[in-house]
Amino acid sequence: MSEVGTSMPNVTVRGPEVPRNIQALDPVFDVSGLSVFYGDYEAVRGVNMIIGNREITAMIGPSGCGKSTVLRCFNRMNDLIPGARAAGKITYHGEDLYGDHVDPIEVRRRIGMVFQKPNPFPKSIYDNIAYGPRVNGTKKGMDGIVEEALTKAALWDEVKDKLKQNALSLSGGQQQRLCIARAIAVKPEVILMDEPCSALDPIATTKIEDLMQELSRDYTIVIVTHNMQQAARVSDRTAFFTAEVDDSGVRHGRLVEYDETSRIFTNPSDKRTEDYITGRFG
Numbered sequence: 001m002s003e004v005g006t007s008m009p010n011v012t013v014r015g016p017e018v019p020r021n022i023q024a025l026d027p028v029f030d031v032s033g034l035s036v037f038y039g040d041y042e043a044v045r046g047v048n049m050i051i052g053n054r055e056i057t058a059m060i061g062p063s064g065c066g067k068s069t070v071l072r073c074f075n076r077m078n079d080l081i082p083g084a085r086a087a088g089k090i091t092y093h094g095e096d097l098y099g100d101h102v103d104p105i106e107v108r109r110r111i112g113m114v115f116q117k118p119n120p121f122p123k124s125i126y127d128n129i130a131y132g133p134r135v136n137g138t139k140k141g142m143d144g145i146v147e148e149a150l151t152k153a154a155l156w157d158e159v160k161d162k163l164k165q166n167a168l169s170l171s172g173g174q175q176q177r178l179c180i181a182r183a184i185a186v187k188p189e190v191i192l193m194d195e196p197c198s199a200l201d202p203i204a205t206t207k208i209e210d211l212m213q214e215l216s217r218d219y220t221i222v223i224v225t226h227n228m229q230q231a232a233r234v235s236d237r238t239a240f241f242t243a244e245v246d247d248s249g250v251r252h253g254r255l256v257e258y259d260e261t262s263r264i265f266t267n268p269s270d271k272r273t274e275d276y277i278t279g280r281f282g
Contacts (some may be wrong), residue, residue: 026053028190028220029074029097033088036069036078044069044253047088049239056212056221058231058261061241061276066253067224068194070241073097074222075111075192076104109136112183116195118175120167120182125150125159128167128178132186145185152218153181154211173204177211184215191215193223197230209234228277231261238264240273 029051036044044066051057051074059067069078076097078084090097097107109132121128129146138145146163150156155177159170167178176196183191193212197205212221212234225231231238239258243251257270268274 027051028053028093030091030094031070031088032090034070034073034090035087036066036073037083037085037087038081039083042250042252047255049255049258051220051222052237053220054216054218055236056216056223056234058235058238059222059224059241060226060228060231060238061253061256062243063226064251064253065241065243067241069253070255071192071194071222071224072113074190075108075113077108077113079104109186110188111190111192112186112188113192113194114176114179114183114196116198118172118179118199120170120175120178122166122168124164125167125170125178126163128182129185132182136186149181149185150178152184152215153177154207154214155181171204173200173207176200176204176208180208180211180215184219188219190220190222193221195224195226198226205230228265232265235261237261240264240268240270240276242272242276 027050029049031047031049031051034044034047035042047066047070059071061067072078073086073090074097078086086098092107092111096102121131123131126146129149130142133142133145147156147160150159155174158174159165159178167175170178176199180191180196197208200208209230212223215221216236223231223235237259238261240256241253242256244254245251257264257268257273259269263269264273265277268277
């Protein structure tokens with residue numbers, strides 16, 4: 001493919017340009033031949049990718065291409081959907097994530113998730129954060145846990161004097177950061193984010209993006225986003241998905257290209273990626 005010219009969007013990518021290589025130095029997830037079915041329908045087909053430790057990985061692509069479906073495989077949220085099943089293999093630190101001996105509840109404790117729409121519990125700010133640790137049996141030091149989680153989510157200074165206030169009284173951006181703090185409170189290693197800024201205004205979005213980069217010092221983060229500029233701003237690696245129709249006329253989500261974000265947005269190796277990045281489709 002020829003060099004991409006001025007048709008590429010004007011975006012700033014994170015970090016220096018590095019040689020094209022998807023082999024992370026310290027892999028957290030290793031995905032091999034992943035396909036996801038809803039009943040007999042194969043929604044996503046043949047995904048291979050590696051998620052690196054303490055990196056931000058972004059998944060981009062048009063609606064219906066399987067981004068969120070793949071994201072939910074990383075903490076087995078698809079198990080909660082009747083008829084859903086995963087084929088292929090996902091390992092987490094070398095352990096088969098879908099092995100018979102693996103407890104999905106423990107998986108979700110270690111691999112937290114923040115959803116598209118903020119979903120605080122109809123409880124106080126304090127009780128929202130304390131909920132997970134209490135369920136896990138923590139009885140002492142709760143004040144410190146709450147303060148630490150809210151501090152890491154860049155929310156402590158805004159709410160420290162109103163911890164007994166109902167969380168639903170917070171703004172949308174504050175609610176989303178509260179949900180991030182709630183995920184952090186149970187001390188996960190990985191945070192999954194499914195369109196975390198889609199319902200937020202630009203100022204709140206900037207705060208969440210800054211927070212993601214700060215959190216990546218301690219956590220592995222995987223995000224799904226329709227905002228290509230957001231992926232370019234915050235992520236280390238980007239996976240581009242699209243939907244293809246097979247010979248039988250059935251639509252399947254496919255991973256087209258996975259690479260360092262700087263490469264994806266300046267010199268993608270697949271014409272389909274270039275077409276999506278430049279706005280020719282999607």
